[in-house]
Amino acid sequence: MTREYDFLVIGSGIAGLSYALKVADYGTVAVISKTELKETNTAYAQGGIASVMYQPDSFEKHIEDTLIAGDGECDLEAVKKVITDAPEQIKQLLSWGTSFDKNAEGDFDLHREGGHSEHRILHHKDNTGAEIQRALIQELRSHKSIDILEDHFAVDIITQHHLGKVTEPWMKDIICYGAYVLNKKEGSVETILAKTTMMATGGIGSVYQTTTNPLIATGDGIAMVFRAKGIIENMEFVQFHPTSLYNLSERPSFLITEAMRGYGGILRRIDGSEFMEDYDERGCLAPRDIVARAIDNELKLRGEEFVYLDVSHKPAEETKEHFPNIYKKCKSLGIDITKDMIPVVPAAHYLCGGIKVDLNGQSSINNLYATGECSSTGLHGANRLASNSLIEALVFANAAAKDALKSIEDIEINRKIPDWNDEGTSHPEEMILITQSNKEVQQIMSKYVGIVRSNIRLNRAYDRLEVIYRETESLFQNSKVSEKICHLRNKINVGYLIIKMARKRKESRGLHYTIDYPNKLPE
Ligand code: FAD
Numbered sequence: 254m255t256r257e258y259d260f261l262v263i264g265s266g267i268a269g270l271s272y273a274l275k276v277a278d279y280g281t282v283a284v285i286s287k288t289e290l291k292e293t294n295t296a297y298a299q300g301g302i303a304s305v306m307y308q309p310d311s312f313e314k315h316i317e318d319t320l321i322a323g324d325g326e327c328d329l330e331a332v333k334k335v336i337t338d339a340p341e342q343i344k345q346l347l348s349w350g351t352s353f354d355k356n357a358e359g360d361f362d363l364h365r366e367g368g369h370s371e372h373r374i375l376h377h378k379d380n381t382g383a384e385i386q387r388a389l390i391q392e393l394r395s396h397k398s399i400d401i402l403e404d405h406f407a408v409d410i411i412t413q414h415h416l417g418k419v420t421e422p423w424m425k426d427i428i429c430y431g432a433y434v435l436n437k438k439e440g441s442v443e444t445i446l447a448k449t450t451m452m453a454t455g456g457i458g459s460v461y462q463t464t465t466n467p468l469i470a471t472g473d474g475i476a477m478v479f480r481a482k483g484i485i486e487n488m489e490f491v492q493f494h495p496t497s498l499y500n501l502s503e504r505p506s507f508l509i510t511e512a513m514r515g516y517g518g519i520l521r522r523i524d525g526s527e528f529m530e531d532y533d534e535r536g537c538l539a540p541r542d543i544v545a546r547a548i549d550n551e552l553k554l555r556g557e558e559f560v561y562l563d564v565s566h567k568p569a570e571e572t573k574e575h576f577p578n579i580y581k582k583c584k585s586l587g588i589d590i591t592k593d594m595i596p597v598v599p600a601a602h603y604l605c606g607g608i609k610v611d612l613n614g615q616s617s618i619n620n621l622y623a624t625g626e627c628s629s630t631g632l633h634g635a636n637r638l639a640s641n642s643l644i645e646a647l648v649f650a651n652a653a654a655k656d657a658l659k660s661i662e663d664i665e666i667n668r669k670i671p672d673w674n675d676e677g678t679s680h681p682e683e684m685i686l687i688t689q690s691n692k693e694v695q696q697i698m699s700k701y702v703g704i705v706r707s708n709i710r711l712n713r714a715y716d717r718l719e720v721i722y723r724e725t726e727s728l729f730q731n732s733k734v735s736e737k738i739c740h741l742r743n744k745i746n747v748g749y750l751i752i753k754m755a756r757k758r759k760e761s762r763g764l765h766y767t768i769d770y771p772n773k774l775p776e
């Protein structure tokens with residue numbers, strides 16, 4: 254089956270949906286999501302969305318905080334763009350029906366998080382992402398011109414390679430014509446042709462064993478663009494959130510928002526002693542990479558499995574009011590956070606790099622945009638400031654929509670694209686080959702390519718992954734397409750990119766820390 258659209262949007266988080274809403278009045282749109290529309294990283298966001306709202310905050314301060322976190326790797330133009338466009342995009346979110354908490358004076362109740370010098374985090378209780386996702390989906394459904402294709406899994410983007418023309422990676426003439434998409438219910442691969450395609454497939458947390466990300470975060474968009482020879486960058490900068498709830502039986506790991514440290518939460522060893530002052534003068538409010546490394550170090554030194562986050566000294570009613578979901582979740586496990594300390598561990602949380610895009614969200618492949626967590630805009634550099642990602646997705650989706658609208662009339666649909674060819678393939682007889690390799694990839698990434706790295710660990714990870722890569726490619730060539738095998742293949746591609754870029758960096762910077770080069774190279 255072949256479908257045709259002006260705008261193909263792969264992903265239904267904040268990036269994909271806000272872009273779709275902005276182009277919907279100017280052509281035909283398809284939004285595809287590999288599960289349900291609402292199952293996204295966006296829906297899991299707790300802390301909130303950063304934007305300068307009131308004095309004494311200023312754009313300059315937010316820019317400065319972002320640059321400090323980015324550790325010399327941010328693109329100043331991208332930083333300025335996101336921060337100065339943010340208030341306008343917040344208004345847009347409000348006009349789509351999102352609600353943020355206000356104080357008694359009727360002003361937005363702004364939180365402050367690690368690395369921020371001011372209160373500037375708009376939030377909806379402790380489930381901001383779910384509120385944003387709800388409003389966006391409601392707005393999307395009111396646009397009858399948008400086709401919503403749930404349970405549709407993008408396998409690969411379509412480029413000249415599918416017409417038998419080989420394009421070298423450094424050439425600028427790769428063109429995206431749409432995507433091959435597995436209709437999961439029918440079990441068939443459809444050809445979706447589009448004038449422009451937006452990649453908004455989110456993060457990569459599921460490449461690791463322990464992550465705050467939902468299972469959908471397998472880096473599919475990055476892997477697809479990599480296979481199509483698009484430019485990918487900054488993959489070594491994987492952010493580990495310092496405080497996910499320690500509960501071995503749960504995947505994804507439940508996040509204990511950073512806002513809790515902003516609220517006065519104190520990190521303690523199992524014996525109750527504080528330790529963050531030993532690592533950074535900002536104590537518990539140090540940026541999350543420093544906190545994650547400090548916790549990692551404490552756990553390794555002491556052979557313990559978790560540390561505690563303690564808000565038991567704060568007024569109980571206020572804690573319940575600010576963090577109702579965390580309160581409820583912990584209570585369900587027998588932890589009353591108003592009295593008990595919360596056991597926490599770091600977990601893979603966010604990818605700062607990804608598909609390289611310019612200030613219009615355009616990737617190195619023509620007619621292919623990328624926004625949200627799968628993209629690398631230059632905002633985060635080597636480390637992301639908390640709550641800067643939802644706003645980045647909104648601002649870049651807006652820029653990409655404006656850019657796409659300028660050229661859409663001039664782009665022709667390419668109708669010479671062949672159907673997906675699966676001749677000679679069959680269903681794998683032993684699914685264990687896929688499930689076991691998947692576990693191995695996650696273990697390799699967590700054990701060797703985690704918070705603290707070294708040459709020997711990275712080399713070992715590279716060698717191990719290569720074996721699994723060869724086995725999987727051979728299996729893929731002979732198999733009918735399934736989501737499981739595509740996920741495995743994509744995770745291997747993403748793991749490879751992280752390791753490759755980490756090995757290249759002969760220094761420690763931002764989120765990339767290696768014991769072999771503990772210092773930063775001069776700028
Ligand atoms: P997502 O929201 O993850 O959406 C990805 C979409 O792509 C999904 O619809 C998925 O189905 C689809 N997709 C993926 N692959 C395919 C495929 N092959 N075919 C079809 N569809 C596909 N950021 C903040 O700024 N503030 C916060 O407070 C905050 N808290 C967070 C808390 C948690 C627990 C987590 C996990 C993240 C948090 N983040 C936060 C990060 C932020 O939520 C994400 O970076 C952001 O939501 C990503 O949005 P997105 O639209 O790029 O991707």
Ligand code: SIN
Binds near residue numbers: 510512
């Ligand atoms: C959190 O609430 O701690 C997550 C914030 C973020 O990832 O930006």
